[in-house]
């Protein structure tokens with residue numbers, strides 16, 4: 001993907017008094033009382049909005065929340081207003097719609113440096129359909145467009161892609177840029193040795209990532225549920241561990257490919273096994289090749305942690321996607337927590353550490369180590385697509401630098 005024009009390249013007259021349509025990803029988890037339970041995405045949206053406020057722009061914020069079918073009160077963006085206002089240091093105004101007369105009035109009343117939050121853009125089915133007429137209506141609200149919604153950049157929707165056809169310049173926000181710098185830039189030109197740690201539940205959902213990383217990494221560490229397909233492919237008995245029978249040949253082929261490419265591919269040498277898939281299961285540590293019938297592997301074992309750590313000690317860049325075990329159960333979280341701790345330690349020694357979205361981010365946050373990493377992605381699906389080497393429609397649509 002070509003480098004995209006950044007909001008940071010706009011200054012003075014480009015921004016002063018201008019109405020700026022900013023697509024952000026405020027798709028945050030809310031509890032039953034509509035309290036935000038993780039405000040990471042709200043905090044991540046702040047630098048771009050503050051920059052625009054400081055340059056005297058009139059900021060129109062647009063986001064989706066959840067996957068509503070039509071207007072659904074529980075998916076209103078209203079609960080976001082207090083936290084946004086607190087973080088921005090001003091009272092953010094809220095519109096009761098995202099297009100139409102009432103919104104136009106609110107936009108006309110915006111003064112320089114102030115912020116208006118539009119109501120959930122997915123209350124219109126035209127958003128996900130990338131309907132051109134709807135995109136035109138969104139575009140008509142503003143003078144220029146900023147996309148800072150990294151978490152939604154893999155969607156070609158009206159507010160992420162369609163709108164750029166009618167609103168120019170269309171530029172990347174600071175969060176979008178940072179995500180691309182790490183998830184594309186740091187990986188394309190890594191300081192070596194470069195290691196990837198890939199875990200999660202299934203080989204099938206990570207195959208694209210593994211194959212794409214094969215072209216770039218020196219070391220590949222595998223963990224999570226997918227390792228049992230690799231074990232079985234090597235003739236080990238895996239008990240009742242998660243196995244994808246139709247991916248056994250693929251696992252064999254990947255092991256061969258790693259050899260041919262000179263990549264150091266490490267599979268865990270021992271595993272923590274359980275007698276059932278439950279938080280209170282009985283557990284023990286066994287060598288990878290000796291999982292008894294009726295038992296299932298739910299985490300990597302202490303020897304594997306030691307070997308993985310030693311291998312990571314030699315690196316200068318690390319990307320991590322997917323937990324090492326069923327970290328949601330305390331008893332099987334040790335492997336994932338150990339990796340999080342190792343990455344935090346290595347970050348402190350100048351190693352670039354990138355956490356590629358999804359459950360690995362949740363694990364790092366659970367371990368209280370989020371602020372230690374070089375970069376933690378705010379997008380699950382979007383980061384996975386980038387790591388697979390795909391281009392994101394929400395990024396492609398922006399003006400080149």
Ligand SMILES: Nc1ncnc2c1ncn2[C@@H]1O[C@H](COP(=O)(O)OP(=O)(O)O)[C@@H](O)[C@H]1O
Pocket residue numbers: 199200201202205223224225226242297298299321322323324325326327328357358359360361
């Ligand atoms: N050994 C295992 N057996 C079954 N499930 C596992 C195992 N190890 C990890 N998992 C599960 O994988 C899930 C995460 O997988 P995935 O969605 O592919 O990762 P990510 O969200 O990081 O991309 C977690 O819910 C975790 O419990």
Ligand SMILES: O=C(OP(=O)(O)O)[C@H](O)COP(=O)(O)O
Pocket residue numbers: 025027066067151152155358378379380381382
């Ligand atoms: O939370 C999101 O995706 P993610 O859970 O893959 O990070 C984004 O806001 C995109 O939402 P969507 O998957 O409903 O299009």
